[in-house]
Amino acid sequence: MVVQLSSGPPQTCRMSEGSQPKVEANIVVLGAEKVGKSALTVRFLTRRFIGEYGDIESIYTHNVRVGGRDVCFSIWDSVCPQASKLQAWVSEKQLRWADGFVLVYSICDRSSFHQARQQLQHLRQVKRRGSTEKVPVILVGNKRDLQHQRVVSSEEGRLLALSTDTGFFEISAAETYHGALVVFHELLDMVRDSRSTGRKGVGLRGIVRSMSAVFGRRRTE
């Protein structure tokens, strides 16, 4: 079941305000079980970390201003089906709907990194809307606050991202809002780039960003 929700006052993405049309971006958040997909999504939507989240698959609508433009994010917080725990999994419906993907793993869970690798390979192989162009993807290593439980190094994440033309960040949804903000804003940039140039993927600018994408310091909100 997919539930559609709005994080703010009821609005529709079809509206535009001011002289410039509203930018719309459909984002699917993917990843293995319990890696923090909902925590990352809720952080971005509300700035808060509430600790425990239900496992209802939801699409949230979030209207914000980014760089002087009104943006409407529709964010599909997906649930990994039990049957595909160790498989690359993304539905045809998600592929048709999404402008971009956030692919989350936990730095404390090697199998979630393995699953992210498979999902990335899958996303890089599929054709979208009859196109051979690459869909924008950001790879996110979450739970960076749990350094003592880390089993996936930053370098492994960064290398996987570089080898698949993908953005990359390590964050802690539990600790800061900033990481979630940067993930969604960077993906928005990639979506807009891909629309304006027809070029999908992270490109040179994104690769340079990937190299400095690991958040080493605790930041306050």
Ligand SMILES: Nc1nc2c(ncn2[C@@H]2O[C@H](COP(=O)(O)OP(=O)(O)OP(=O)(O)O)[C@@H](O)[C@H]2O)c(=O)[nH]1
């Ligand atoms: N320490 C720490 N815990 C986190 C972080 N993000 C999420 N968690 C915890 O990890 C657990 C799973 O988080 P969820 O956001 O529900 O993960 P999910 O991927 O949406 O889970 P499912 O949809 O059920 O597969 C919860 O207990 C969260 O509190 C983080 O950055 N650091």
